Amino acid sequence: xxxxxxxxxxxxxxxxxxxxxxxxxxxxxxxxxxxxxxxxxxxxxxxxxxxxxxxxxxxxxxxxxxxxxxxxxxxxxxxxxxxxxxxxxxxxxxxxxxxxxxxxxxxxxxxxxxxxxxxxxxxxxxxxxxxxxxxxxxxxxxxxxxxxxxxxxxxxxxxxxxxxxxxxxxxxxxxxxxxxxxxxxxxxxxxxxxxxxxxxxxxxxxxxxxxxxxxxxxxxxxxxxxxxxxxxxxxxxxxxxxxxxxxxxxxxxxxxxxxxxxxxxxxxxxxxxxxxxxxxxxxxxxxxxxxxxxxxxxxxx
Amino acid sequence: xxxxxxxxxxxxxxxxxxxxxxxxxxxxxxxxxxxxxxxxxxxxxxxxxxxxxxxxxxxxxxxxxxxxxxxxxxxxxxxxxxxxxxxxxxxxxxxxxxxxxxxxxxxxxxxxxxxxxxxxxxxxxxxxxxxxxxxxxxxxxxxxxxxxxxxxxxxxxxxxxxxxxxxxxxxxxxxxxxxxxxxxxxxxxxxxxxxxxxxxxxxxxxxxxxxxxxxxxxxxxxxxxxxxxxxxxxxxxxxxxxxxxxxxxxxxxxxxxxxxxxxxxxxxxxxxxxxxxxxxxxxxxxxxxxxxxxxxxxxxxxxxxxxxxxxxxxxxxxxxxxxxxxxxxxxxxxxxxxxxxxxxxxxxxxxxxxxxxxxxxxxxxxxxxxxxxxxxxxxxxxxxxxxxxxxxxxxxxxxxxxxxxxxxxxxxxx
Numbered sequence: 001x002x003x004x005x006x007x008x009x010x011x012x013x014x015x016x017x018x019x020x021x022x023x024x025x026x027x028x029x030x031x032x033x034x035x036x037x038x039x040x041x042x043x044x045x046x047x048x049x050x051x052x053x054x055x056x057x058x059x060x061x062x063x064x065x066x067x068x069x070x071x072x073x074x075x076x077x078x079x080x081x082x083x084x085x086x087x088x089x090x091x092x093x094x095x096x097x098x099x100x101x102x103x104x105x106x107x108x109x110x111x112x113x114x115x116x117x118x119x120x121x122x123x124x125x126x127x128x129x130x131x132x133x134x135x136x137x138x139x140x141x142x143x144x145x146x147x148x149x150x151x152x153x154x155x156x157x158x159x160x161x162x163x164x165x166x167x168x169x170x171x172x173x174x175x176x177x178x179x180x181x182x183x184x185x186x187x188x189x190x191x192x193x194x195x196x197x198x199x200x201x202x203x204x205x206x207x208x209x210x211x212x213x214x215x216x217x218x219x220x221x222x223x224x225x226x227x228x229x230x231x232x233x234x235x236x237x238x239x240x241x242x243x244x245x246x247x248x249x250x251x252x253x254x255x256x257x258x259x260x261x262x263x264x265x266x267x268x269x270x271x272x273x274x275x276x277x278x279x280x281x282x283x284x285x286x287x288x289x290x291x292x293x294x295x296x297x298x299x300x301x
Numbered sequence: 302x303x304x305x306x307x308x309x310x311x312x313x314x315x316x317x318x319x320x321x322x323x324x325x326x327x328x329x330x331x332x333x334x335x336x337x338x339x340x341x342x343x344x345x346x347x348x349x350x351x352x353x354x355x356x357x358x359x360x361x362x363x364x365x366x367x368x369x370x371x372x373x374x375x376x377x378x379x380x381x382x383x384x385x386x387x388x389x390x391x392x393x394x395x396x397x398x399x400x401x402x403x404x405x406x407x408x409x410x411x412x413x414x415x416x417x418x419x420x421x422x423x424x425x426x427x428x429x430x431x432x433x434x435x436x437x438x439x440x441x442x443x444x445x446x447x448x449x450x451x452x453x454x455x456x457x458x459x460x461x462x463x464x465x466x467x468x469x470x471x472x473x474x475x476x477x478x479x480x481x482x483x484x485x486x487x488x489x490x491x492x493x494x495x496x497x498x499x500x501x502x503x504x505x506x507x508x509x510x511x512x513x514x515x516x517x518x519x520x521x522x523x524x525x526x527x528x529x530x531x532x533x534x535x536x537x538x539x540x541x542x543x544x545x546x547x548x549x550x551x552x553x554x555x556x557x558x559x560x561x562x563x564x565x566x567x568x569x570x571x572x573x574x575x576x577x578x579x580x581x582x583x584x585x586x587x588x589x590x591x592x593x594x595x596x597x598x599x600x601x602x603x604x605x606x607x608x609x610x611x612x613x614x615x616x617x618x619x620x621x622x623x624x625x626x627x628x629x630x631x632x633x634x635x636x637x638x639x640x641x642x643x644x645x646x647x648x649x650x651x652x653x654x655x656x657x658x659x660x661x662x663x664x665x666x667x668x669x670x671x672x673x674x675x676x677x678x679x680x681x682x683x684x685x686x687x688x689x690x691x692x693x694x695x696x697x698x699x700x701x702x703x704x705x706x707x708x709x710x711x712x713x714x715x
Contacts, residue, residue: 049575174706193383
């Protein structure tokens, strides 16, 4: 299986570009939600293509939890500089300082859920009426039901039961004041599609996607990156080994996989042979069967 | 690599989820952790088998009630192509979802329970496949294991289905009727001894062999302008590009085009896709085109080659599917969205509402959720649509409620 050179289906790129252009045309103030992960890097590339030779007509919005991998932040700043993009950063720490959210405690403490509040505040403050995200329907079963233009109410909430039907390629972005839309141009891409696209387009990605040596601890059968943000018990002794990350979230909710893959081809081979799904490495999803749906209802992207 | 979009529909308990699960399994598209989560969830529900429907029923309410309430998208790939399944619920009240799932499909997959044969729901699915003129139709006669793989039973259902095909959109077209047991994986991905009397291909082999659909390319060129690109920087000071996705046909550099809303003509100077200069663009391509002359073009305009242009009409007859809780009220103004264009439109008259399971049309004064009927519309500006039967890519629209902003209907222009 691994010897087959899988190609990226180009129709998906045409579709994503179409969606981005509809977003630019139908909304007054869109923004790209940028995490520094491979999906949002893909979005930036697609936006570049959609509006060339013009500039990307939206800023990037990064909700910084303060628990990011330093490699991701470095990469973010490099990309913004190289492509001449506008970057807006809002910090979860500020929401904590303002008393709007409370830091979680215990060994599973993470800021993943807290970032929803910071995001919703940023949307309100900056008056974004469309936020473009890199979520894909293949990631998770609640996301499989998500629309391409997904309307959120004034409180940022997703109501799965009253979603607008999307027919052919007609996208309806009409909203009332105060509402906003989450736009998902790569809804129909799979993890493999994203990797093949990155390979075929020769896109730069943060170094933590490739095999590297790192201090980790083992917990619940997963390899957690050791950092000052992770609350550990005495039995959890960090050790160094070769790992890579398949998905990039916070250092407190993203598990590593043991891997020697240091080239895109090897990563793709590894994914094809993987027994665990991509979000299987996301500790935030393991909280319950409906963890994602509950977060989405609350305004998570 | 191309993409094949499939819509699946069936009735309650005819094994649709199992079939999709089987396709994912046998193409190795489901990972071990998802499988384990499924097994655990099935156990919690007190089931003694792995309920594959839990894989597609993504919402809490769906899992609670054991039903599917929305279109789910499922993906799998073979080395040959990528597949997207729009899985739509089998409950009778969800015509709206079936139409939605079917709207982008090249293949309609209809499931029939071998024990039950053609049921009311089969007529509904078939009606929708015909209405949307989905290019390929595949009928899966599932649960053959429960009728002892009986060839006579298969032949009976096939005969009944042939009756249905008569006089329909699919008459004379290749329609595969595949006997299978998705529970045991027979004739889904691999053929089997037990159904050796069946000489056709297993389902996946059949899907793999469907030729890439380029029907849209054969039609006249239609290019709805989505967005005007004007960089206004030094390098591209006078650049004025029209961005859009070619709806149908092909455009070539040097070719004459006409902007339909004002009849102005020009020639295509360049076709660009990011940093690439192309000589032509075809249906489905997202490109930017520039023109030789400065003519007035903005978002919502439709560009076409001047030979076969659609007539601009302010009165339209269309078949629609109503999709909102609030009933259609004749005389009310809606927004008609066609291509990148939004125009005020008033529903003049309901010409008739069709009962999809019997194909009988009745006169009615209103239309409710899931109703399919013919209406006349009057629009504030001309609409440059083709008849759906002639050029589907330029023959559909949606109606948007001006106040709730909901998408209330999809329409097929006659």
